[in-house]
Amino acid sequence: MPEVHETIAGFRAALELAREDERGIGFVPTMGYLHEGHASLMRQASAENETAVASIFVNPLQFAANEDLGAYPRDLERDLALADECGVAHVFTPSVAEMYPVPVLTTVSVGGVTERFEGASRPEHFAGVATVVAKLFSIAGPCRAYFGDKDFQQLAVVRRMVADLSMPVDVVGCPIVREPDGLAMSSRNVYLTPAQRAAAPALHRGLQAAAAAAADGERNVDRVRAALADAVAAEPEATLDYAELVDALTLEPATVVGGTEQRLLVAARFGTTRLLDNLAVDLP
CATH class of the missing domain: 3.30.1300.10 (Pantoate-beta-alanine ligase, C-terminal domain)
Structure with a gap:
């Protein structure tokens, strides 16, 4: 099974140790309740890097007041078993208190690409996504980060944020995984x-x-x-x-x-x- 880290310090230390051994990091950020789409990302991260890691964190910043954060599906035991099958060595599973010990006053806003489509329907969503991804990248350090093409606007937001802020992260977009009848896995x-x-x-x-x-x-x-x-x-x-x-x-x-x-x-x-x-x- 992957090594599970509940603290920022523990996850950061594990990845720094891997880099000291000249092991490249492939990082898959998720909100958990993993399916075959996530598995494809983790397998690719494992195939293309010496060390594959993932995070499982249901981020409250990207949920609006009318969206039921508490109802988001969770199954950590199943998620860890799937991560293990896909070759993931470390999984970061922080609590909300660990990620946000005090009210968040600093947020990341990416203009332009966030203004239409999902940004119009969910005005606070992409600031929450960009903020948590920026924090995860800061914790993880230099890495390749794997995102699915299904949330295409999210992928565009992350790519623009990384480029604009010169983050030491290579963002890799991966094909959508579909059910046999064509429905995108979600x-x-x-x-x-x-x-x-x-x-x-x-x-x-x-x-x-x-x-x-x-x-x-x-x-x-x-x-x-x-x-x-x-x-x-x-x-x-x-x-x-x-x-x-x-x-x-x-x-x-x-x-x-x-x-x-x-x-x-x-x-x-x-x-x-x-x-x-x-x-x-x-x-x-």
Whole structure:
């Protein structure tokens, strides 16, 4: 089993010792309740680095007042067993009191890439994400950090923060892991009712329809966007939040299909559960 560290000092010391032995660190920050998507990140971190480590911390700063922090799923014993299977040597499992012993007065705000989409729906979310990730990077020190492409805007935020602040961290984006019917794996999928779970792959179908339209030569952004939105709207269990084609680096909405690396983004509610998905559109 991985060595478990509940204190900042203990986790930091373990990673400093690994670096003294010239062992590169691959770090997977998580909020726990791990699934195969997280496992793919940990396996990649283990394959590409001498020492793979992970953190499990449900960060209160990224939950709004109307979001039920206490209901977020947790299963530490299962998480540690999965981390062990994936070759993780150290797991950081701090308490809220360990991470935030006094009220937090210093936060990290990343402009631009946070202002639309998830940032519009959850105004406090990305400041909470950036703050905790900055703190985790400060604790972990120089490393490669692995994040899934599913939360694509979050990945863009972390990349921009690391670049702007010259952090000694190489941010690695990893492919989305999907269920057999196309649904992107997420810890929040456990909240879906059977009917909602059956409907949720509509997000992936919509992304595929929009990407296919672009691949077939459609260059009108509104029509590509509509292919995505219409596929989701056709599912009675889904309430569409947004469907957009964006520049993959800046997350600015595209004005033409192709010409740069682009990403289709979608979010929808299934009952009270909000799901995200995305797909690359790589055209000349």
